[in-house]
Amino acid sequence: MPRRPSKPTPAEISGAAALLLALLLSLFSPTLAVLPLALFLLACLAAPFLAGYGFFLPVISRDSPEGKQVALTFDDGPWPTSTPILLDLLARHNLQATFFVVGRQAEKHPELIAAILAQGHGIGNHSLRHDSLLMLRSPKALQEDIHATQEILQKSGVTPCVFRPPTGITNPRLKQVLALENLLAVNYSCRAMDGGNRNIDNLAGKILAQLRPGDIIMLHDLPPLRQTSTIDWQNELERLFTALKCNYQIVPLEEIIHHPVMMSESDGPHYR
Numbered sequence: 001m002p003r004r005p006s007k008p009t010p011a012e013i014s015g016a017a018a019l020l021l022a023l024l025l026s027l028f029s030p031t032l033a034v035l036p037l038a039l040f041l042l043a044c045l046a047a048p049f050l051a052g053y054g055f056f057l058p059v060i061s062r063d064s065p066e067g068k069q070v071a072l073t074f075d076d077g078p079w080p081t082s083t084p085i086l087l088d089l090l091a092r093h094n095l096q097a098t099f100f101v102v103g104r105q106a107e108k109h110p111e112l113i114a115a116i117l118a119q120g121h122g123i124g125n126h127s128l129r130h131d132s133l134l135m136l137r138s139p140k141a142l143q144e145d146i147h148a149t150q151e152i153l154q155k156s157g158v159t160p161c162v163f164r165p166p167t168g169i170t171n172p173r174l175k176q177v178l179a180l181e182n183l184l185a186v187n188y189s190c191r192a193m194d195g196g197n198r199n200i201d202n203l204a205g206k207i208l209a210q211l212r213p214g215d216i217i218m219l220h221d222l223p224p225l226r227q228t229s230t231i232d233w234q235n236e237l238e239r240l241f242t243a244l245k246c247n248y249q250i251v252p253l254e255e256i257i258h259h260p261v262m263m264s265e266s267d268g269p270h271y272r
Contacts, residue, residue: 057175062189063256065213068248071256072097077221078112093241098122098253100164102130103149113156122261125149125160135171143177157265162186184259188218198225200233204240
């Protein structure tokens with residue numbers, strides 16, 4: 001699949017502007033010249049933690065509303081104790097979703113990847129081990145991690161075209177790595193702050209209270225922290241899916257990001 005043309009990022013534009021402004025201010029006051037550079041540095045420190053903002057590279061986290069379309073995504077799987085539950089609920093509600101999977105989990109459970117694909121859902125790359133410090137690694141380590149996940153998923157007959165960084169954090173090195181792997185960064189615009197299904201109380205209500213047309217919803221394909229909470233988690237998802245069907249049009253992620261989620265051996269770029 002051809003790469004998209006590379007455009008200057010907000011970081012590149014603001015960095016050049018900060019440098020130019022600093023040079024101009026230095027003609028009048030060396031002290032003032034430090035200000036735009038300091039502001040740019042603060043922006044660089046804060047931007048990686050803003051999942052919906054592509055400061056260092058293009059990041060898609062939502063779309064301009066078309067009707068009441070939203071997309072469902074699930075992170076951190078697959079897991080034998082959660083993925084089958086999700087697949088059953090999605091099938092009963094006739095909903096399609098995208099699973100951003102962790103490479104090592106996919107390697108352990110290829111049968112779950114096969115089940116996800118068999119039900120017509122999409123697969124995205126969510127790193128090899130879900131290393132929360134991945135964006136602090138060297139460019140070589142970052143690419144090796146993402147590439148290894150691609151290779152694992154290719155054994156299941158699918159090549160993801162989208163990548164979601166662990167915890168949504170980006171860095172300046174990620175742009176080049178994703179270009180080399182032909183991947184597009186896709187984050188989210190609506191989440192329940194559930195701590196990876198550690199806090200599922202009112203999960204549905206938290207999503208519904210903030211949801212807007214064009215949003216990408218992020219939920220977790222993880223077993224709840226307490227086994228006794230599994231039924232509560234299922235009930236929250238049942239409540240959420242029912243409400244979504246009544247009030248929104250749930251569409252495949254491809255329709256929100258206007259880009260294929262994956263390529264399969266049989267049919268090339270995967271649009272549904």
